[in-house]
Amino acid sequence: MNLLIMGLPGAGKGTQGAKIVEKFGLIHISTGDMFRAAIANQTEMGLLAKSYIDKGELVPDEVTNGIVKERLSQKDIAERGFLLDGYPRTIEQAQALDAALSALEIQLDGVINIDVNPESLVERLSGRIIHKETGETFHKIFNPPAAGYDENDYYQREDDKPETVKRRLDVNISQGAPILEHYRKENLVTDIEGNQDIQDVFADIEKALSNLK
Numbered sequence: 001m002n003l004l005i006m007g008l009p010g011a012g013k014g015t016q017g018a019k020i021v022e023k024f025g026l027i028h029i030s031t032g033d034m035f036r037a038a039i040a041n042q043t044e045m046g047l048l049a050k051s052y053i054d055k056g057e058l059v060p061d062e063v064t065n066g067i068v069k070e071r072l073s074q075k076d077i078a079e080r081g082f083l084l085d086g087y088p089r090t091i092e093q094a095q096a097l098d099a100a101l102s103a104l105e106i107q108l109d110g111v112i113n114i115d116v117n118p119e120s121l122v123e124r125l126s127g128r129i130i131h132k133e134t135g136e137t138f139h140k141i142f143n144p145p146a147a148g149y150d151e152n153d154y155y156q157r158e159d160d161k162p163e164t165v166k167r168r169l170d171v172n173i174s175q176g177a178p179i180l181e182h183y184r185k186e187n188l189v190t191d192i193e194g195n196q197d198i199q200d201v202f203a204d205i206e207k208a209l210s211n212l213k
């Protein structure tokens with residue numbers, strides 16, 4: 001099964017993505033995670049990406065298209081299937097993805113769109129904490145780690161500062177609609193109500209995916 005997961009920053013793409021890939025054995029490809037890994041490794045691409053991410057802007061299409069295309073052409077993708085998280089984010093990226101998949105003779109099976117009220121997202125992002133050792137995402141209030149956890153074992157993302165979040169939301173709201181339209185025309189999109197508990201969102205996604213299989 002080959003899937004996209006879409007939604008505004010903080011909608012729950014990473015949270016639901018982790019559950020989906022665990023349940024269905026897919027490979028999770030998150031462009032945001034790939035950029036953050038490149039930044040941590042201080043590669044040339046990482047340094048370039050950081051200059052955009054820190055401002056809440058999108059990394060240029062040619063860079064992003066290149067890393068996704070390279071990952072999709074690896075052997076495990078055809079064997080296990082994938083969940084793309086945070087890509088495509090511009091209509092040019094959607095076209096590049098169509099071309100890459102068609103060259104690889106891979107078919108897209110569905111697009112999960114997590115629909116959330118934008119007003120709730122600042123609160124979600126400002127309370128997000130990530131476990132340093134495992135990379136697992138939590139929320140101080142909505143999804144806290146075990147009771148009595150040590151705050152020093154967790155970090156907050158640099159781009160979760162309120163100023164950057166505002167820019168990220170503006171950029172994604174303006175770019176997102178045409179991409180969804182692109183996939184709606186192909187009848188691939190399932191809209192999921194994201195304004196509910198994490199487990200309830202996942203139950204709805206599971207239902208939608210069982211209809212796909």
Ligand code: AP5
Nearest residue numbers: 009010011012013014015031032059086124128138139142
């Ligand atoms: P990326 O890492 O993809 O960030 P994003 O799209 O802004 O999305 P997030 O990861 O912030 O949110 P999420 O939807 O994964 O939410 P999560 O599950 O963590 O991209 C970062 C940057 O990289 C971009 O700004 C851009 O610069 C660059 N980039 C990436 N891809 C690119 C591309 N294709 N092109 C160009 N540039 C690109 O949940 C958020 C919080 O809410 C967590 O704390 C979680 O516990 C909590 N939560 C989740 N679900 C619920 C719920 N149902 N109820 C309550 N709380 C919840």
Ligand code: MG
Nearest residue numbers: 013014015032
């Ligand atoms: Mg994410």
